[in-house]
Amino acid sequence: MSFQKLDESCRRLEALEHAMAILGADEATHMAPGGGEKRAEAMSTLAGMYHRQATAPEMGDWLAAAAEEALDDEQRAAVRELRRQYTNMTCLPPEFVERQTKARLRSEQLWRDLRAKNDWSSFLPALEGIVTLVREEAAMRAEVLGLEPYDALMEQYDPGNRVAEIGPIFEDLKVFLGGFVPEALAVQEERLSKSSLKPLSGVYPVEKQRELGLAMMAAVGFDLTHGSLSVSHHPFCGGVPTDVRITTRYRTTEFLSALMGVLHETGHALYEQNLPKGWSHWPLGKARGMSMHESQSLFVEKQIGRNPAFWRWALPMVERHLGESWSAEDILPHVLHVERGLIRVDADEVTYPLHVILRFEVEQDLLAGRLEASDIPEAWDAKMRDYLGLSTIDNPQDGPMQDVHWPSGAFGYFPSYTLGALMAAQQWAAIQRAHPSIEDDFAKGDFEAVNDWRRKNIWSLGSMWSTPELLQKATGEPLTAKYFEAHLKSRYGR
Amino acid sequence: MSFQKLDESCRRLEALEHAMAILGADEATHMAPGGGEKRAEAMSTLAGMYHRQATAPEMGDWLAAAAEEALDDEQRAAVRELRRQYTNMTCLPPEFVERQTKARLRSEQLWRDLRAKNDWSSFLPALEGIVTLVREEAAMRAEVLGLEPYDALMEQYDPGNRVAEIGPIFEDLKVFLGGFVPEALAVQEERLSKSSLKPLSGVYPVEKQRELGLAMMAAVGFDLTHGSLSVSHHPFCGGVPTDVRITTRYRTTEFLSALMGVLHETGHALYEQNLPKGWSHWPLGKARGMSMHESQSLFVEKQIGRNPAFWRWALPMVERHLGESWSAEDILPHVLHVERGLIRVDADEVTYPLHVILRFEVEQDLLAGRLEASDIPEAWDAKMRDYLGLSTIDNPQDGPMQDVHWPSGAFGYFPSYTLGALMAAQQWAAIQRAHPSIEDDFAKGDFEAVNDWRRKNIWSLGSMWSTPELLQKATGEPLTAKYFEAHLKSRYGR
Incomplete structure (x- = not known):
């Protein structure tokens, strides 16, 4: 046979x-x-x-x-x-x-x-x-x-993703962010003018940060009998579903970057650890694609890890491991800091999509021959000035040369990052409809309901459906930016 | 072609x-x-x-x-x-x-x-x-x-090893040890009766032992850019020549077992790291065989690591890393402790060959049909009583069931351990002839001459020669037990 x-x-x-x-x-x-x-x-x-x-x-x-x-x-x-x-x-x-x-x-x-x-x-x-x-x-x-x-x-x-569907959604999002980025920055400034910011610096030994990271990983659902946490220069989630290797890097002067990195990679790891085991050797048993994978990492990092309710539970954990007491009012401005910047990988969740949309547009123009490689610096600079008010014309290092994707020929990949953010917000909205008091769970460190939903609707399905089908079946709707926009408004808006 | x-x-x-x-x-x-x-x-x-x-x-x-x-x-x-x-x-x-x-x-x-x-x-x-x-x-x-x-x-x-040559040498060695084990034990007892033994116990944190191990590895020639030291339940030397993974296990109550284990595995590692690189993908570029490999690990553990001259240099290192001062008179009785025991892997260099010769004899009898598996416990017990004065008849766990070799069908392997010991002593004698003051080097922590000799005569040759040829070319003589016996006599005899 x-x-x-x-x-x-x-x-x-x-x-x-x-x-x-x-x-x-x-x-x-x-x-x-x-x-x-x-x-x-x-x-x-x-x-x-x-x-x-x-x-x-x-x-x-x-x-x-x-x-x-x-x-x-x-x-x-x-x-x-x-x-x-x-x-x-x-x-x-x-x-x-x-x-x-x-x-x-x-x-x-x-x-x-x-x-x-x-x-x-x-x-x-x-x-x-x-x-x-x-x-x-x-x-x-x-x-x-x-x-x-x-x-x-x-x-x-991402099998099934098409410019015809994504293009208008990104366009809509770009228009929204054109107005919302200034609003979020203004809101941030108002808040900071009212109360001074407790600086996020101190002395945080690596071993203590590691223990905190492991405790958080386990709490949000990482199975430590089927995975581990190490150190590497660039954080990643690798290995195999029965032995998922995630990494982070530590600075001893602050703890938030390593911890948020650990939560992000844990999101990837949860997807891998909960794929259908009987099909692990077939493509059917593998994760659906890059945007769905990113939706899982962003879900843990943003929907869970930057949720104020989560921090009600997380702050005593931080204190227990690092011996330092933070109030929610002191930590949240760091967790939710917004800033226009040149570098995609350093961007916050509000400005990040603009970095992606810029690349998505340039890639399409390059592919269609409307743009040549030699035109990139000017096109890039024009869009950066338009979308984020920043110029990189004299600084290609922090402009079109910042990412490895183009040098390595990986065109068509960038959209996955922002599609992941939209899909995470859309899943979060669906979960909130099913569990209206889910944030109370977070405040108690209980992630069972949120993981059950994702296990049933995403993780256990492997590659049974195309990316759009999987999202539609999970959330009852086709891809939309409205939940992501609502998420940003409620977290960063007036 | x-x-x-x-x-x-x-x-x-x-x-x-x-x-x-x-x-x-x-x-x-x-x-x-x-x-x-x-x-x-x-x-x-x-x-x-x-x-x-x-x-x-x-x-x-x-x-x-x-x-x-x-x-x-x-x-x-x-x-x-x-x-x-x-x-x-x-x-x-x-x-x-x-x-x-x-x-x-x-x-x-x-x-x-x-x-x-x-x-x-x-x-x-x-x-x-x-x-x-x-x-x-x-x-x-x-x-x-x-x-x-x-x-x-x-x-x-071990290509080229034959019972016709090994058998008589083992026979000779068995006779020698029949007289020498009691002598070594008597000498030990006399010495201990004269001065009391400083007990080898204390508190030795793993991290400090690890640093000491790494320093010793590097000193005796391990290239830390092409290998590393980790922890595992059973110590081993694995990985590949460009990335040799050695492991040890630590007890926090004494430091000698981990350190001697590290030196042993370092001996294996030096062979791997110094094989001819251009032939690494051919059998020609691989280590010659098990007994030659064991001769390299035993060389570092026994000829170097248990040499009193070595300890003149090593003791200040121990003090620097563990913060504990030992005199040679206090540490050497531990380093050179002799004891009749049931377990091969725990045996000292004096009694170890008797464990191997016992197995070599039983294996040959089994293969020739002079013995059946059901006869093993009695045959084992008779030989144990004869060679080491110990009985295991009611304790198969610590008798014929102690090693994985027979259950896994690896017959013909055991001789390698003792052949390695003989070959290490024979190489050591050849080096001493070429460098009469080589022990002065050890006392200064200088292992260049001893490594140069082994690189030239063993390591760099890969599998160019059969095991007996390689030994003959390196030392100028065919395999003999006389150097090993002389080594034991000078270290443990009257």
């Missing part, structure tokens, strides 16, 4: 994925400094084995044959999702993939060096090559998938 | 080995407790991939074709060693390997349970099955390799 053959094949692929996931986490946390070269060699060889097996012609034959076999609904969905992966992995000719992989590696290396030197013009030729390749890639993917080019790129990260 | 094909194949095998080595080390050090089942699944799938690739028929074809190609000496040796691996891996029919693997797994699981219960008779049927299989295995290996059955088993661990 072909389904059985696919199942065995998926088990082999899972073993390679397992190895790559643990080797990847290990590299960032425990690898000896001189181990990098051999590790890179091993990882790329394993990735090659994975690709060869996942795209083997017999996979295509078995997929075709399995479609004729008597399968139940879940099995049919499993075959459909495996076929989706197979199509996404085979729709580019190997010769192109090789050329693109080399160009991406070269461009990423160049970017690392030239970003530090704030040198846009030396980087431009490499980026031009990347843009040419991504246009080719999008055209080929579009052809095979029967999608618009930008949709075909997004399809790799 | 077939050699090129073999080279590419070896690179793929190296990537899988890399993954398995790091996953193995990770499992014992950083894996979440609930991650074991999926890890075992991944490891066994990767091992299957490795086996399938290493034994693929085209490997045999390329090996045959490469023998006809114009190759230099190193390349010829590389092909020879790869052929040796290929022959050792393909000489058993897959049907037999599968049957044996299952029996071993079952027997090991059973052993873990029944050893704790001290229940020999329930374990016996499983062990009988293992003995039957190992007889079949040895016969098949012997047939293919043209060796005696026990030699064919040893060949997997």
Whole structure:
């Protein structure tokens, strides 16, 4: 039976994925400094084995044959999702993939060096090559998938997301934020003018911050028998569902950044730990996509972790671990600080979407040929001035060179961040409708209801549905910005 | 060119080995407790991939074709060693390997349970099955390799080692120890009767012991940019040559066991870190075998780490890290303590070979059919009483059930431990001939000469020579027990 053959094949692929996931986490946390070269060699060889097996012609034959076999609904969905992966992995000719992989590696290396030197013009030729390749890639993917080019790129990260739906929503959000960012800043200023801010600085030993982080992780639902917390330069959530590795980094002068980072990664980890175990080796058993994943991390970081009700419970925890007493009035201005800034990854939840919308617009213009790579600095600067009132024209390092996505050719990914924020707010609204007093739970450190809802409506479903379908089924509505806007208004508005 | 094909194949095998080595080390050090089942699944799938690739028929074809190609000496040796691996891996029919693997797994699981219960008779049927299989295995290996059955088993661990050479040496050593163990114990007693022993107990925080261990590792030559020290339940040396993972375990009531363990594993690590890098993906670039590996760990633990000259330099280090001052007279009786005991892994260097010789003799009798599994307890007890004056007849847990080797079917391995001890002493004698004042170096914490000698004569040679050839070339003599006996006499005798 072909389904059985696919199942065995998926088990082999899972073993390679397992190895790559643990080797990847290990590299960032425990690898000896001189181990990098051999590790890179091993990882790329394993990735090659994975690709060869996942795209083997017999996979295509078995997929075709399995479609004729008597399968139940879940099995049919499993075959459909495996076929989706197979199509996404085979729709580019190997010769192109090789050329693109080399160009991406070269461009990423160049970017690392030239970003530090704030040198846009030396980087431009490499980026031009990347843009040419991504246009080719999008055209080929579009052809095979029967999608618009930008949709075909997004399809790799979030099956079902389309510019036709997202575009108007982002447009609406941009208009809203055009008015709301100044309002939130004014509200913040008024509050700060009334009472002075207790500065968020002190001496916080790493070991105590770590214990606080572990206690918070466990409280919001992280299963410490199936995961761990380490230190790495860039925080991440990696590993495998039975052994989720999350990391953070600590500053000993303040505790909030590490703690919020831990909550964010815990959100990713909860999704991984609660995926359907019986399908762990099939794409069906994996998380739906990048925007849904981000909605889970942002849910824990923003809906839970920056909720004033949460802090009623969290402050005694902070005091117990760090030996320092904070009032809600003192901590919340730090937790909810809003500021127009140049850097996306440092942005608060109010201004963050504008960073994403800017990139979403530039990416579409680049792909459509309305913009060339050489036009980026001016286009970027015009939008930054328009959306956030800041100029980066003389500072490409903190402008279009700030992110690794473009140097590495990952176009169509940026929307996921803000889609995640919208989807988290929409899920939160649905939960509040089902549990009107849910914030009282937070104040008691009780996250069972909120996790039960997410387990049932998101986590346990793996990749059963496309991204829009999953959101619609979970919340009863298609994607909308209205809950996110309402969330911002109630938290930051007048 | 077939050699090129073999080279590419070896690179793929190296990537899988890399993954398995790091996953193995990770499992014992950083894996979440609930991650074991999926890890075992991944490891066994990767091992299957490795086996399938290493034994693929085209490997045999390329090996045959490469023998006809114009190759230099190193390349010829590389092909020879790869052929040796290929022959050792393909000489058993897959049907037999599968049957044996299952029996071993079952027997090991059973052993873990029944050893704790001290229940020999329930374990016996499983062990009988293992003995039957190992007889079949040895016969098949012997047939293919043209060796005696026990030699064919040893060949997997130490190419070139033969009972005809080892047997008489072990016999000689057994006779020597029959007289020497009582002498060493008497000398010890006399010394202790003259001055009272400072007890080796106190409070030693793990972090301080760890810092001491790292400082000692670095001093004796461990490259901390290509390796690390962690904690695990059973100490080991794992990982890959560019990232060697060694572990220890700490007791906070004494510091010597962890420190000696670190030195032992550092000895293994030095071998790995100094193997010929250009051949790392070929068997030629790997350590020669188990007894040579053990000679390197024992060299650092015994020849260096238990040398009184070493302690002249080490004691100020101990004081600096642990804040406790010891005199050589106080510490050496602990470092050089001799005691007749039941457990091999706890034995000192004087009594240890008797544990090994006992097993070597029993294994040969089992293989030849002179002994059945059911006869083991009596045979064991008779030898234990004869060699060490101890009985285990009512205590199989601390007798023939104490080691995992037999339950897991690893016959022919035990000799490696004592061969390692003999070879370490023989290397030490050769080094002393070349550097008569080498102990003065130790007293200054200078291990350059001793490491240079080993790098040149052992480490950098990988698997260029068989075990006996390598020893002969390094020391100018075939294997002998005389240096080991002289070493014991000078350290423990009158």
